[in-house]
Amino acid sequence: xxxxxxxxxxxxxxxxxxxxxxxxxxxxxxxxxxxxxxxxxxxxxxxxxxxxxxxxxxxxxxxxxxxxxxxxxxxxxxxxxxxxxxxxxxxxxxxxxxxxxxxxxxxxxxxxxxxxxxxxxxxxxxxxxxxxxxxxxxxxxxxxxxxxxxxxxxxxxxxxxxxxxxxxxxxxxxxxxxxxxxxxx
Numbered sequence: 001x002x003x004x005x006x007x008x009x010x011x012x013x014x015x016x017x018x019x020x021x022x023x024x025x026x027x028x029x030x031x032x033x034x035x036x037x038x039x040x041x042x043x044x045x046x047x048x049x050x051x052x053x054x055x056x057x058x059x060x061x062x063x064x065x066x067x068x069x070x071x072x073x074x075x076x077x078x079x080x081x082x083x084x085x086x087x088x089x090x091x092x093x094x095x096x097x098x099x100x101x102x103x104x105x106x107x108x109x110x111x112x113x114x115x116x117x118x119x120x121x122x123x124x125x126x127x128x129x130x131x132x133x134x135x136x137x138x139x140x141x142x143x144x145x146x147x148x149x150x151x152x153x154x155x156x157x158x159x160x161x162x163x164x165x166x167x168x169x170x171x172x173x174x175x176x177x178x179x180x181x182x183x184x185x
Contacts (some may be wrong), residue, residue, distance in 0.1 A: 039089070045128055048083050051181050054074050056173050073129040080128040081115040082174040083181075090119075096121040100142035101151075107134045118144050 025139045054065045061075025063076045081099050088095045097117045116127035116135060125139050170178070 044087050071132040073132040076127040077115040078172045083177045098145040100144035102142040104137040
């Protein structure tokens with residue numbers, strides 16, 4: 001089921017389900033909210049979103065969540081994207097998803113950093129925390145990692161592994177989510 005959504009947050013609230021918050025960019029540049037059409041990706045997204053906890057958040061977002069002053073997805077974009085990236089890298093299929101970064105203006109006009117993943121082969125966008133926004137981010141303005149340059153995740157998702165300087169390691173928050181996901185199995 002693919003639906004073109006003008007106010008897709010309203011759609012998500014009406015559906016009462018934020019488990020499949022996957023946003024895909026069509027050839028015509030319009031966005032659809034599927035399930036993605038790929039069961040493997042849908043399962044990964046659902047598992048990540050069901051595993052996120054307030055403890056995965058940084059300070060200011062923890063406070064907003066504690067005071068119930070935000071959407072339940074607010075502040076989770078970095079960790080959700082990094083977990084998604086780590087999990088898709090481990091699959092036998094090469095999905096070619098990379099982390100991407102964008103500045104997005106909220107309903108009050110403030111600019112916020114936002115993370116999402118994009119498949120560089122086919123342009124498929126996975127934004128696990130898209131449901132937090134009233135307006136759709138312009139994913140075309142995102143800075144995405146390429147093999148030549150880590151523009152999005154530079155210094156953030158590519159920390160040097162202390163045990164193997166030639167490799168990188170996920171952040172502690174991401175490792176915590178991955179550990180909880182492993183414990184669920």
